[in-house]
Amino acid sequence: MxxxxxxxxxxxxxxxxxxxxxxFPVNEKLPSETELAEIFGVSRSPVREALSVLAATGVVESKQGGGSWVRPLQITDFLEKTTLEVMTPAEMIQLLETRMILETEAAALAAERATEAERKAMAEAQKDLEKLIDDDEQIGDEADFAFHQAVMKGAKNPILLSTFTNISDLYNKAMKISLEINRMIRGKKQQVYDEHNKVYEAIVAGDPEAAREAMHIHLSNSKEKLETLLV
Structure with missing residues (x-):
């Protein structure tokens, strides 16, 4: 144990x-979450979190309704590079709380200050994310990050952007885990896209209150999902 x-x-x-x-051979299905929990003598929650990290880093592939499969990579080399530490559920929630503080106000500022180039960057990120809604092979982390980064840049606050940049490694690690979970929940990727659109539309309309509210709803939904699945 x-x-x-x-x-x-x-x-x-x-x-x-x-x-x-x-x-656990390459190209073979891993034991189920329940079986792994029994093997290691733990609950399913830490198993689910570990599998999400392995999927986010490309070691295993999650298939909806089909469990997790070991990917045919150069496993010996790859595993040595897989050094992401597992974030505890509490740390992931704390990071989302930090994002809510930073990004809700950033969205409001972006509605007042974003340039045409920054609004275009948001739109391009949304186009990229839309292409991946029905793609079970990709989680869309790059497009998701690009959208949020464009919003932060649109706020025109160097200190706010610097703070966002300083936590970007942690941010991306948590985002990959969160988006990997989304891939296993039907309709969740569409929901993220729709929530981004509401933020974008409010920014384009120059409505700071609507932008703030849309970003708050988006991040609150992410927080609620993680609290339900990980805590």
């Missing part, structure tokens, strides 16, 4: 070891 200290991290490391050793 795995010790309770840093359970998700230990589950992640153990799955990686078993993939590397061949116990």
């Amino acid at each position: 795995i010790e309770r200290r840093k359970v998700s991290h230990q589950v992640l490391d153990e799955i990686k070891k078993r993939i590397k050793s061949g116990e």
